[in-house]
Amino acid sequence: MSKPQHHTLTPGTSVLADFLATTKENYLRDIRSGTGKANEWTVVMGNEAGDLDSIASAVAFAWLRTQALSQPTISLLRTDREDLDLRAENVYALGLAGLSRPKDELLFVSDLAEFQPFPSSKFALVDHNRLASTFVPADPPSIVAVVDHHADEGFYEDTAEPRIVVPSGSCASHISTLLEDAKAEFPPELATLLLSAILIDTDGLKPGGKAIDVDRRAADFLVRKSTVASFLQGQGFNSSNGTVTTSSSSLYESEVLQSLSNILSTKKEDVSHLGPRDLLRRDYKEYDFVLPWHPSESTIRAGLSTVPVRLSEWALDGKLETEGEAWMKERGLHILGVLTAYRGATKGKRKREMAWIIRTDSPPSPSDGEFDFDALAGRLWKGLEADEVLEVKEHKKYANGTVDGIVESFPHLRVRVYTQNPHATRKVTAPVLKAIMEAQT
Ligand SMILES: [Mn+2]
Known part of the structure; x- marks a missing residue:
């Protein structure tokens, strides 16, 4: 040497x-x-x-x-x-x-x-x-x-x-x-x-x-x-x-x-040159989960994108839903979590939001059509809202998505948006998601 x-x-x-x-x-x-x-x-x-x-x-x-x-x-x-x-x-x-x-x-x-x-x-x-x-x-x-x-x-x-x-x-x-x-x-x-x-x-x-x-x-x-x-x-x-x-x-x-x-x-933090698709994929991880609680024991795929820009700067008026869905189709996802991290306008305090999208129009195999997306959504919301570290709260502006009338515009999507503990990164969120998905009962 x-x-x-x-x-x-x-x-x-x-x-x-x-x-x-x-x-x-x-x-x-x-x-x-x-x-x-x-x-x-x-x-x-x-x-x-x-x-x-x-x-x-x-x-x-x-x-x-x-x-x-x-x-x-x-x-x-x-x-x-x-x-x-x-x-x-x-x-x-x-x-x-x-x-x-x-x-x-x-x-x-x-x-x-x-x-x-x-x-x-x-x-x-x-x-x-x-x-x-x-x-x-x-x-x-x-x-x-x-x-x-x-x-x-x-x-x-x-x-x-x-x-x-x-x-x-x-x-x-x-x-x-x-x-x-x-x-x-x-x-x-x-x-x-x-x-x-x-x-x-x-x-x-x-x-x-x-x-x-x-x-x-x-x-x-x-x-x-x-x-x-x-x-x-x-x-x-x-x-x-x-x-x-x-x-x-x-x-x-x-x-x-x-x-x-x-x-x-x-x-x-300077990602001003990136559009929504690049923001969703630049810091992205993917997970497969087998669902023991679902009768078919299906395997679903979830993605977690960490985005260093608050939703209001890139995801409004349905962009979250449109671009999120496009990325989900590209990756074959059933669940997408968009985890934003940014500094607040006053005092530059660190803040985080999380937006979740579930696509209900593409059931995971082997269930083919029989998959219970309402049960999946119910578990996800309940599990996230109960987690003591994430400390999620309903987002004040777009708790149910970034468009008015989301149910009419995107009937096949389930969307929830939260604000959360500013210190809990994806390192915290990913194991929480895994525990919710892989719960035995
Ligand atoms: Mn690391």
Whole structure:
């Protein structure tokens, strides 16, 4: 392993970019060779929503496993190549990490669409803890590592090493801890990438926010290894032996981290160029549920879109219903939850709404026509309204949808809109939805 080197941010010369581009090239070559060599690789991926946490965690874990453990590992992004542009903050952070051509340097699911069955069977999961059903290799899949901060679904306890499923503001913090524990050498731009993910996920390490100890420790470890370390030294941080020493509270107060954090969140929140369809799909997760309480034990599909814009700015006059229904048809959904997160006009307080749509014109198999959508809707509304963490309240303006006379306009839709606990993200909502759908009685 080479010594850590000091790099500028000159495009195309980053050690990290070279590592990623080279592994991508080698992996694709091994797939195309048809010699079974692709099966020697571990594919590490984050969750399908494709936020910076998923990307940074997958990239860093690929680095760790390849360099420190000598296991060839490729990071895979679960978005389509062209959809990288839906998240400006990701493109910006990847640029800071020296990736000047991220669409070429990174591997996307759309790059592998032509290879069926899926060309590798060894997986590492970061930022989620259950292999998605869309990955079907020729051999039975084996999950060799899990590092996550979502609710634990309890899989792969015998095969994953490490298997870390522990709450944190950012999964990137767990990966950073692994890098530290392994005493792995890594380029400064990888530290910058992980740090950026932590800043986005924790509101810049804001006290009283989503950051917990593991996030603060990780940020403290990363910042001194990162490309921003030299800026911090210039800001009067104690410096000895060429390293920056900080305390976590001064880290939050540090100008350079605040400005990095502000740039990232501004880019994340600026989605003014996106229409409703892009808003619904840019931060999207999907779930299948078997319904034990329904006589047919049907499987239904639900989607949860997180949208950083309040409904009144993009979803009124039936747009929620029209665009939501179009997306539901495209994805084959029976339920769509649209979870908005935004800052209120006064005092900039964080707020959240949730809009739910149930489509009743496409019964799930195997029930074909016999499906009881009223029972489904009744359970969903009751379950959401009873949840003590979500604290939903009827939306004051469009509790029953964004059009007057919704029943006449959209007779096949059931719609409810709530406001909710501003701190409860999709990480809370998804397990609540699962519990409602999978209730035994
Ligand atoms: Mn995450």
